[in-house]
Amino acid sequence: MEKNQLLGFILSIVGAVVGMFGGMVIFVLTYEPYMWWEANSPIAEEGCEIIIEEILPIISDLSIIGGLLFAVAAYGFYTDEDWSVSLAIVGNTLCLLAGFWPTIPAMQMGLMPIWGIIFLPNLIIFLVMTHYVEGIPWITVIFALLTGIAYVMCFLNGVASTNRMKLFLPATGSSPDPIVTIHAIFRALQRVSWVAAIGWGVVTIGILRRPKEDWVRILAFGTGILAIVTGYPIALASSLTFEKLSMFFMAPIISTLLFLVPLFPRMWNRIVFPQESKGT
Numbered sequence: 001m002e003k004n005q006l007l008g009f010i011l012s013i014v015g016a017v018v019g020m021f022g023g024m025v026i027f028v029l030t031y032e033p034y035m036w037w038e039a040n041s042p043i044a045e046e047g048c049e050i051i052i053e054e055i056l057p058i059i060s061d062l063s064i065i066g067g068l069l070f071a072v073a074a075y076g077f078y079t080d081e082d083w084s085v086s087l088a089i090v091g092n093t094l095c096l097l098a099g100f101w102p103t104i105p106a107m108q109m110g111l112m113p114i115w116g117i118i119f120l121p122n123l124i125i126f127l128v129m130t131h132y133v134e135g136i137p138w139i140t141v142i143f144a145l146l147t148g149i150a151y152v153m154c155f156l157n158g159v160a161s162t163n164r165m166k167l168f169l170p171a172t173g174s175s176p177d178p179i180v181t182i183h184a185i186f187r188a189l190q191r192v193s194w195v196a197a198i199g200w201g202v203v204t205i206g207i208l209r210r211p212k213e214d215w216v217r218i219l220a221f222g223t224g225i226l227a228i229v230t231g232y233p234i235a236l237a238s239s240l241t242f243e244k245l246s247m248f249f250m251a252p253i254i255s256t257l258l259f260l261v262p263l264f265p266r267m268w269n270r271i272v273f274p275q276e277s278k279g280t
Helices: 003-040 048-078 084-100 103-108 116-133 138-167 182-209 214-242 247-263 265-272
Strands: none
Touching: 003 048, 003 084, 003 103, 003 116, 048 084, 048 138, 084 103, 084 116, 084 138, 084 182, 116 138, 138 182, 138 214, 138 247, 138 265, 182 214, 182 247, 214 247, 214 265, 247 265
16 A cells, blocks of 8 residues: 555544544533533523534534545545545545534533534544645645635524524514514525535535536635625624624635635636646
8 A cells, every 4th residue: 555545544544433433422422411501501692502403413414424434435545446535535524514513502602612523633634635645735725625614604604594593583473573584584594505505515625626627616606606695694684683793704704705716717727726727
């Protein structure tokens, strides 16, 4: 086994163990305590138990599936298969989301962000796998990391919408006043926020595995527009409702900056595959 293949094999084994067993064990350790704290703590934000109950199991699923993909990728590295890196990157993308999101409610509750045990190893795996195993230039790796951050932040906006639309349920016993309700805003943008998240996730993988194919740039262009159009209303509605600056501005702001890259093909080429675009 070549040096890069061996490194990929080791990283994939680590990712498989962290993703599958870490996801299962940490979920069992945190699910009911998180639910209890959100329901009983005087400083808990109203309605957050909803997203713990509905979203945390999905996060555990993503971690376990990501770990499974790592396990298959490890076999691919062992048998010297061409698809091994691609599968490892997909598994890594799922585990990064699974490890990051639960740290936010944990920190809000003042609890140890134990899900970081999944996030931090996968961040290291991402950097080492892409640059040292696959030899992708750092500028491309960092850009893919930024699109990955946008992917996570758009997912968070979808989660925020789930929480807010259930917190501000519309009145059913009388005519709506005002006509435009907070519930309606979040209801309208919940699902498309997750579509934007999926878009950025696919873009991240595409940049690392299919950088020369133009569909990756077009998808980044379209996803940027979707994240901007959906993200700013969510962030503004949340800020005005709670009278404080919302962290949900992160998704549209990052997406606005990223959108500028696919907007200009020459800039895209220099960042996504710089070795081939030198001198152009």
